[in-house]
Amino acid sequence: MSDFAQYQDLVYANATNGELPRLPYDHERLRDLAEQAMEPGPFGYVEGSAGRERTALANVEAFSRYALRPRSLRPRSRDKGGLGVTLFGESYPTPLLTAPIGVLEQVHDRAELAVAEGADPVGVPMVLSTASSTPMEEVAEAVDFWWYQLYWPGDDELAESFVRRATAAGAKAIVVTADTKRLGWRPRDLAQGHLPFLRSQGTANYFSDPVFRSRLKADPEPDGVFTEAVFHFLGSFADKGLSTDNIARIRAWTDLPVLVKGVLRADEAVELAEIGVDGVVVSNHGGRQIDNSVAALDALPEVVEAVGERMTVLFDSGVRSGADVAVAMALGARAVLLGRPWVYGLAVDGAAGVEHVLRSFLAELQITAELLGRDVADLDRGDVARR
């Protein structure tokens, strides 16, 4: 069993030897440091959400409406207490994955390679965005486990090429994002006129793709602004026609588990179960798509109730601590994707910052589970009450 809780001992021991922590342990302070470290455009891009940002606020507030219910009188055996989970028949050392985050070159020069360096040793796999800053084959070399997130492009052959490349490069699952047919209305980006794609950022998987390249008259310029390749990317990055038919077709291209990310309703989850999708990520994209939509955590119980026996239900949006991970798992999530917290770690301290955030979450999760008298993989509805 990996003892993630030892991170707590290490921090105190180091501090006692004069080595004070370099990074904070709470999300808000880390976010403030990231704001100081980043240019205003990229910071607004990461922190910003849709409209008046009510969904993003609701995501975080939803966690405070649940209360964990400890059992204090349960002795624990020594071999219990690990954080491992089984997903699609594979063992994972922890129930965390890094959420797909596009255009990471805005946050750190080494983008996904720095994330890999921080997350891989901790046992947290990456869900690699289609809009990554590093081609997927290069990221695959740097990590043990990774999943591939697909933005369904208007061009079916391009979709097939992405899925086949990811499968060949060793991804363990394909996550199709369904909530981003286009980008939401994002006032922070609008106010700064900030759209990184116009500068060719987040295009590495496209510009390296043979199908994408075959559609162009001239080779893409890696740092071009407003080029033919950029406009072709903008036209093909997300397709308004994404449907269950398209999702069902992915089956023919890969034997990997297929998940759909951005599900908030039981009826849609049931439709996906019926076409043989293996899992869903209950998510509202961190509130970046629709203002004033349902908090992701509030949608989790209905989705788990409808399809939890048939499909693997994962969760993201608004997770800000290890205790939040415990609540999402008690409500039925089998694993949790973390978004903005590690992005801020990356901004402030590169790979070490990512590692710090993930280790902090996992230590708090393990300590919380121990104090609840539970194993993380066994958390269930009995472990939470509405406040």
Ligand SMILES: Cc1cc2nc3c(=O)[nH]c(=O)nc-3n(C[C@H](O)[C@H](O)[C@H](O)COP(=O)(O)O)c2cc1C
């Ligand atoms: C800067 C940024 C970029 C994102 N890029 C993607 C992406 O490329 N693909 C995707 O499916 N989701 C993307 N998301 C959504 C995340 O995967 C995740 O759903 C969201 O960050 C969860 O919310 P939280 O960060 O507030 O916890 C992005 C989110 C942020 C903040």
Ligand SMILES: O=C(O)C(=O)c1ccccc1
């Ligand atoms: O900004 C986002 O939320 C996002 O999902 C995205 C979409 C396209 C490219 C990069 C990120």
